[in-house]
Amino acid sequence: MTRAHQVDEKTSARIDELKPTQGALGMEHVREKMRLTSEQPDDRRAAFMDEHALRLVRGPGGTLHVIDHHHWARAWHELGIAVVPVSIACDFNDRDHDAFLAAMREHGWIHPFDAQGNETSVEALPPSIGAMPDDPYLSLAAFVRMAGMFEDSPEFNAKFAWAEYFRERIQGDFASTAGFAKALAQAVAASREDEARELPGFKA
Template sequence: MAKPLREGAKLMVPMDHLRPTQITIGAYHVAQKIHVTRRLSHADLPPFLDKHRVHVVLGPEHTLYVVDHHHWVRAWHEMGMEMVPAHVREDLSHLSQRKFWAYMVDNHMVHPYDEQGRRQPIKALPPDIHAMRDDPYRSLEAFVQLSGGIARSRQPTRISAGPTSSAGTSKGHSTPITALPPRWPARYSSR
């Protein structure tokens, strides 16, 4: 039996050993992270990478699952990096697959939602970082979050049209807000 990794351990891991815990990423957000990384000088890159370590959980069969910074790891993948800095959140390699995924779901460490906002079974998670699909609303969510518009949450984000008064209208608007545009995914509705 392998010695467990301690929480907080810092590692350099091969990109192709990482498994995502979400189905989608925002391609625009990834492009922004590529831009940020490319602007760094050679001397500034190591401390920057150390500050933005990918958070991983060691799962059954010693598989490394990314639980935070999927956009950074995808950006670095697209830049051709073969090794990425990682921070071990937990070593759960002693758990069975069933108990591992139950723990991941219970602790909000997996986000199995597709680009339509529909929850998918765990088996729908991509096999590698490259296979994560684009969801433009993930970029929108990230940029709104970065600008201070919404707080980071463990739950799927729901964007509403604003606080409503007792009459059911958005403050400052005279008509009730009853629905979002037809192509807006259900996970962003205010209901």
Template sequence: MNTLDIDCLRPTQMTHGERQIRHKAEAYRALHARDLKMAIAEKPIAIVLGPDEAPYVIDHHHVAGALLGIGVTRVPFVLLRDFSSLSSAEFWLTLENRSWTYPYDPARRRVAFEDMPHRLTDAQNDEFRSLAAFVRDAGGYDETDVPLAEFRWADFFHARLPFPASDAEFDALLQPALALARSPKAAGLPGFIGDARR
């Protein structure tokens, strides 16, 4: 299986959830070497080639970040598209038209494409992106293939819940966020399940 150096991967989102990355890293760290190898092989990083044939991550930013956090330097990948012949402007517009980029900072302000981070570790922390992942893992909504689904959930929580300034405040948000995810207010979001499984 072909691999790429994680450090050369370019993000297509301005933010990530650092708590989610740490959580994934802890899970990977707990695995025996053989199981870790299998876990890595099961989730190849989805990329597209951009200008200068740079590899841009379309999916599994957090997986790559977590693996980097435990000292893994190379990951398997799957190439979805080769956009290397496009100009930078054409490339980013193509990604946006496919919902393959999220150019917004943690305050939901639009960021110019030229200001997007160049390395995965340069992405800004978004507490609500982590909250969206934790709510999904707790059964608040279903995992889905809809592009940027977890960012849509993060935006939803950001608009309705207070910013968590500490670990305790973040932990205290999980139950209210779960209730919101199951409420009619979340109807229409990707993976919405309502109160069907309460």
């Protein structure tokens, strides 16, 4: 694996300058994080956000790419928070575009899949956090994980595999609260099937 320039730099950044490294997110999960943020008292909100600082890498030309906490990023964007806490894990500023993408792929930090779970080109990734489309199956995966059915290790972003597992099994009306609740119940049931044991992060 290409050696990363690890920096662990804690700073802040404008949210509209951050680049996504995945093609979609789950808006129902975003709304939950909006609620959690909004519930924080004024004197506690900054510390709360620091606890959930976005994890980034610095790319060629100093561009900033989110590698963890896309949903927190979108929640804060939706709430109108312009500047957010970030932690820059690695600095690839000295690499050209191709070497940067190669390093991102080696570390598992880029997921170019659209809102239907189809693989796309890196160039087709959304240009900003605010432009990321909704994939409701990522919300299902997030809430099933919170229910304790699987764990998402730092080494492998298991939510994508679980989202695809649910996509193959569950069709629902995600536009309504009742429809999403029904789909979530089906997802929890599906996570207990024998086939789910083969998925990353499965918890017996």
